[in-house]
Amino acid sequence: MKTRGAVYFKSLFVGLLLPLIFMACKKENDNSEPKIAVVVSTLNNPWFVVLAETAAEEARKLGYEVNIFDSQNNTALESEHFENAIVSGYDAILFNPTDADGSVSSVARANEAGIPVFCMDREVNSTLATSQVLSDNYAGSVSVGKYFVEELNKKGNYVELLGLVGDNNTWNRSRGFHSVVDHYPDLKMVAQQSADFDRNKAMEVMESILQVNKDIDAVFCGNDAMAMGAYQALKSAGLEAEVKVFGFDGAENVIERIQKGDITATAMQFPKVMAKTAAGLAHKYIEGQREFIQKSPVDVELVTKDNIEFYAAYGQKE
Amino acid sequence: MRKKWVNIIGLMVLLGIFASSVSIERLDEVKSRAEGSSFDAAAYAGNFWENELLPNLDQAVEINQLFKGLENNPERTFEEYSNALGIGNIRFFMVKGSGTVAEVQDNHIIINTKSDSLSSKTYPVKIATEYIFGNAVRDASGKISLTEFKETMDFNMVSAEINKLVREGVIPQLNGRTKEGEIIKFAGAIEMNKRQVDLRAVEIIPVLVQYNSKTRRNE
Numbered sequence: 450m451k452t453r454g455a456v457y458f459k460s461l462f463v464g465l466l467l468p469l470i471f472m473a474c475k476k477e478n479d480n481s482e483p484k485i486a487v488v489v490s491t492l493n494n495p496w497f498v499v500l501a502e503t504a505a506e507e508a509r510k511l512g513y514e515v516n517i518f519d520s521q522n523n524t525a526l527e528s529e530h531f532e533n534a535i536v537s538g539y540d541a542i543l544f545n546p547t548d549a550d551g552s553v554s555s556v557a558r559a560n561e562a563g564i565p566v567f568c569m570d571r572e573v574n575s576t577l578a579t580s581q582v583l584s585d586n587y588a589g590s591v592s593v594g595k596y597f598v599e600e601l602n603k604k605g606n607y608v609e610l611l612g613l614v615g616d617n618n619t620w621n622r623s624r625g626f627h628s629v630v631d632h633y634p635d636l637k638m639v640a641q642q643s644a645d646f647d648r649n650k651a652m653e654v655m656e657s658i659l660q661v662n663k664d665i666d667a668v669f670c671g672n673d674a675m676a677m678g679a680y681q682a683l684k685s686a687g688l689e690a691e692v693k694v695f696g697f698d699g700a701e702n703v704i705e706r707i708q709k710g711d712i713t714a715t716a717m718q719f720p721k722v723m724a725k726t727a728a729g730l731a732h733k734y735i736e737g738q739r740e741f742i743q744k745s746p747v748d749v750e751l752v753t754k755d756n757i758e759f760y761a762a763y764g765q766k767e
Numbered sequence: 768m769r770k771k772w773v774n775i776i777g778l779m780v781l782l783g784i785f786a787s788s789v790s791i792e793r794l795d796e797v798k799s800r801a802e803g804s805s806f807d808a809a810a811y812a813g814n815f816w817e818n819e820l821l822p823n824l825d826q827a828v829e830i831n832q833l834f835k836g837l838e839n840n841p842e843r844t845f846e847e848y849s850n851a852l853g854i855g856n857i858r859f860f861m862v863k864g865s866g867t868v869a870e871v872q873d874n875h876i877i878i879n880t881k882s883d884s885l886s887s888k889t890y891p892v893k894i895a896t897e898y899i900f901g902n903a904v905r906d907a908s909g910k911i912s913l914t915e916f917k918e919t920m921d922f923n924m925v926s927a928e929i930n931k932l933v934r935e936g937v938i939p940q941l942n943g944r945t946k947e948g949e950i951i952k953f954a955g956a957i958e959m960n961k962r963q964v965d966l967r968a969v970e971i972i973p974v975l976v977q978y979n980s981k982t983r984r985n986e
Binding site: 572582583585587588591592594595598599621624625628629719722726742743744745746747748750756759765 | 851852853854855856857898900901902913914919920923927960962963
């Protein structure tokens with residue numbers, strides 16, 4: 450009898466109470482603020498801080514609870530952030546990937562969980578992202594390459610500092626640059642090394658290069674942090690006046706250096722435009738839209754002493 | 768003494784083996800080779816050039832009409848005549864016009880364009896003869912869409928191949944042959960930043976150039 454009572458109680462619990470508890474929980478979730486996760490490759494570079502914070506700010510304006518997750522350029526940590534975002538029931542992920550190939554599995558997991566992923570600035574080599582809003586790095590570095598050739602009068606020795614070798618942006622910038630510069634045989638690349646988009650590493654790499662060869666006319670760097678590192682190394686060697694430094698990003702300190710004439714040019718990316726666009730797309734998805742353009746390029750503009758008045762850090766002057 | 772020579776020869780042999788087993792290559796070349804694409808950008812560009820670009824050049828905006836529009840109502844002019852694929856300020860125009868060669872420079876030919884009834888003011892334009900790079904020709908036409916391409920790099924390669932067609936097919940008609948005072952008809956593409964319009968610095972990537980036979984008869 451006691452056993453039968455327990456069975457009745459269990460049946461009542463499973464049949465009646467559990468659905469009620471489930472419905473209560475679901476109702477609570479329905480009433481909660483929709484959430485967006487911003488997963489960013491690193492917050493150790495001011496450019497990515499601007500990207501992440503603008504995305505978060507825009508998403509908050511659109512009515513979402515937002516949290517920023519820093520992957521510290523580590524795909525394992527990035528993967529953990531995705532797990533957390535999936536388990537915590539985020540409605541969308543605004544994503545700045547660490548590695549074009551290495552980040553694909555995280556996007557795939559979010560995809561399986563039905564969470565849309567909108568990539569910002571950096572690309573993943575997959576069509577599983579709902580949409581990717583990316584700087585037109587190739588076109589930007591073509592503009593830098595053309596100016597580079599003009600400034601060097603089609604001849605000289607130069608160094609190229611590459612970014613992270615696993616990031617598509619590194620190669621799009623390098624290829625765009627070489628698509629111009631390689632037409633001029635009197636421009637000779639005397640060293641091509643990776644400095645991981647990192648200022649300190651760029652300084653160390655440049656110092657090593659200068660120990661071997663001081664006959665350098667220019668340095669093309671895959672981002673502005675490396676341009677600052679290279680400039681610092683050149684300054685320590687007393688070569689800052691002879692060697693032209695070219696960057697890529699439009700970071701605050703490089704814009705200031707172009708104004709002073711210390712750095713020759715950079716390519717202005719628009720992190721705020723990319724972040725706002727991605728947040729807007731996520732909002733549209735949550736509102737019900739399902740068709741999105743896979744990749745949207747965002748213009749990259751050449752910044753030199755001749756047009757510096759149009760620009761501020763990370764974008765155009767308002 | 769003999770042992771010393773054996774050691775030296777042995778070392779040289781080892782160095783030779785080491786040198787023959789190591790090759791130094793550029794990182795970007797290794798990366799490009801590893802990612803080799805099956806897309807034939809040259810064929811795509813050739814087809815675009817013949818079947819999309821040249822047959823539609825008559826639809827290009829006349830250069831002085833464009834200048835007048837940019838002076839009077841830039842926003843509407845950009846909207847009406849320009850094309851672009853990216854989000855941002857950079858726009859592209861396909862233009863046509865005619866004028867007199869004012870100056871032949873190292874990297875450009877300066878043309879004093881003909882005034883017409885639409886505009887009383889004209890600006891000299893620069894026809895590029897050296898720096899044929901960028902997406903102006905690909906994007907000004909408005910005929911190519913990014914969504915056609917699986918890989919972004921394939922799309923970039925289309926621009927490179929179109930520019931090659933300009934470099935090999937059009938520029939030789941200009942370089943070393945053009946003389947001041949000649950009358951020239953041209954069509955080509957312009958890149959312009961919406962926030963930095965400077966009509967005195969307009970540079971055209973030429974797609975078609977035709978000389979007036981009377982001004983070239985003494986060649």
